[in-house]
Structure formats: structure tokens, C-alpha cells
Amino acid sequence: DAGVIQSPRHEVTEMGQEVTLRCKPISGHNSLFWYRQTMMRGLELLIYFNNNVPIDDSGMPEDRFSAKMPNASFSTLKIQPSEPRDSAVYFCASSLVRASNTGELFFGEGSRLTVL
Amino acid sequence: SQKIEQNSEALNIQEGKTATLTCNYTNYSPAYLQWYRQDPGRGPVFLLLIRENEKEKRKERLKVTFDTTLKQSLFHITASQPADSATYLCALGGLSGGSYIPTFGRGTSLIVHP
Numbered sequence A: 001d002a003g004v005i006q007s008p009r010h011e012v013t014e015m016g017q018e019v020t021l022r023c024k025p026i027s028g029h030n031s032l033f034w035y036r037q038t039m040m041r042g043l044e045l046l047i048y049f050n051n052n053v054p055i056d057d058s059g060m061p062e063d064r065f066s067a068k069m070p071n072a073s074f075s076t077l078k079i080q081p082s083e084p085r086d087s088a089v090y091f092c093a094s095s096l097v098r099a100s101n102t103g104e105l106f107f108g109e110g111s112r113l114t115v116l
Numbered sequence B: 001s002q003k004i005e006q007n008s009e010a011l012n013i014q015e016g017k018t019a020t021l022t023c024n025y026t027n028y029s030p031a032y033l034q035w036y037r038q039d040p041g042r043g044p045v046f047l048l049l050i051r052e053n054e055k056e057k058r059k060e061r062l063k064v065t066f067d068t069t070l071k072q073s074l075f076h077i078t079a080s081q082p083a084d085s086a087t088y089l090c091a092l093g094g095l096s097g098g099s100y101i102p103t104f105g106r107g108t109s110l111i112v113h114p
Helices: none
Strands: A005-007 A010-013 A019-024 A031-038 A042-050 A053-056 A065-071 A074-079 A088-095 A111-115 B003-006 B011-014 B019-026 B032-038 B045-051 B056-059 B062-067 B072-077 B086-096 B099-104 B108-113
Touching: A005 A088, A010 A019, A019 A088, A019 A111, A031 A074, A031 B099, A042 A065, A042 A074, A042 B099, A053 A065, A074 A088, B003 B086, B011 B019, B019 B086, B019 B108, B032 B062, B032 B072, B032 B099, B045 B056, B045 B062, B072 B086
Parallel strands: A010 A111, B011 B108
Antiparallel strands: A005 A019, A019 A074, A031 A042, A031 A088, A042 A053, A065 A074, A088 A111, B003 B019, B019 B072, B032 B045, B032 B086, B056 B062, B062 B072, B086 B099, B086 B108
């Protein structure tokens, strides 16, 4: 199995530019999560989707952040315009969530974003 | 406010000893608790899950305890090896948008010396 695939692995951009991060979840998983990891705040949940529908986006820091999941095999996280404080590692994770809702998360390798 | 606490200081131990990592939480009623391992530059990898009605779970050299009265989980690695060196994250399954979603602690770094 390929696992969760994220791209790009590294992105360096200038303040004000648009950034798009991409994620392909594991086939058959019904939930997708976007997390952000920094030294200061650890791993923070930004948004999660269930069956391609956004369920909780309360972790999205500002209107500059948006996420979409047009189909079961693809999701994007977009930052527009980007700011230096957005510099972090962004992780996508997928899971097969059942009624018991204790499904383990499968993480991608992350996208390291640096905004200059 | 809800808080998950893991020791921010690295845990240094000698190979062969048992490593014990702690996860404390406040203002949570988690349905479950998970432990993940994260290596530098990699995504977290799931290790173990323990439910709120379970006291202890084992998997090979790993053991997790869950005390909902103390609001604490302990994660043990017996016969530790240098390859066990990594950051270990605990995650609590809390209700969000009608589902139980993992919320992560900041992790504790474990360094096993040969």
C-alpha cells in the first residue's frame, strides 16, 4: 500500500504568495484530517472531512486558510496570502472511522512550509 | 480549558532499561487514548490504543495504562533499544463535530543510549 501521499514535501515561498498543499488519502478510508505541527504548539487539528464533507473546521486559524476535498482520493489545503507565521509542517492523515470512532490515523510524511 | 501534558524534557535511558513516558490531561473525558511514535522528518505512526474502560494494553515490548481517575496514561517500553529513540505522542479521543477525533499532546523525546 502506498500510504498517505502528500506534496510538496518542502515549499519555500515569499510572504503574500498563495500556497497549495495536496494530499491523497489511503484508498477506502472515509475520513481525512489536516494537522499543523510547530515546536511551540505541537500538532494542531485544522480541519477534518468525513465522506468528503467538512465536519469541523474550527481549527482553521483564519480566512486565509481553506481546505477542499472534491473526491475521496484528493484534498487540498490552501493558504492565501501566506505569512511567515504560517511556517510549519503540515500533515495530512486518513482513517477508516466506524461507529466506535477509535480509528487510528495514518499520517503522510508532511509538507514543510517556509514563508519568508 | 482542555489540556494534554507530556514531559517536554527528553527522557534519556540506558539500553535494556524500561522507558516510562507520561501523558496527563485535564478537562477531558476521552473515549480512548492513543500513542504514536514520530521520527525526525516523518509523520507520526500509530502504536497502541486503549479505551476508557480498559486499564492496561500490551503489544510486544509496549505497555499502556489508562487511569481515568488520575487522568493519566503511562507508556512503557521494556528492554529498550537505541532504535526506540524517537518522539512519542499521546492523543486523546475527544468529541468534535459528532465524532471522536484525536487531539495530540506535544510529545516527549526518548533517547536510548547504547
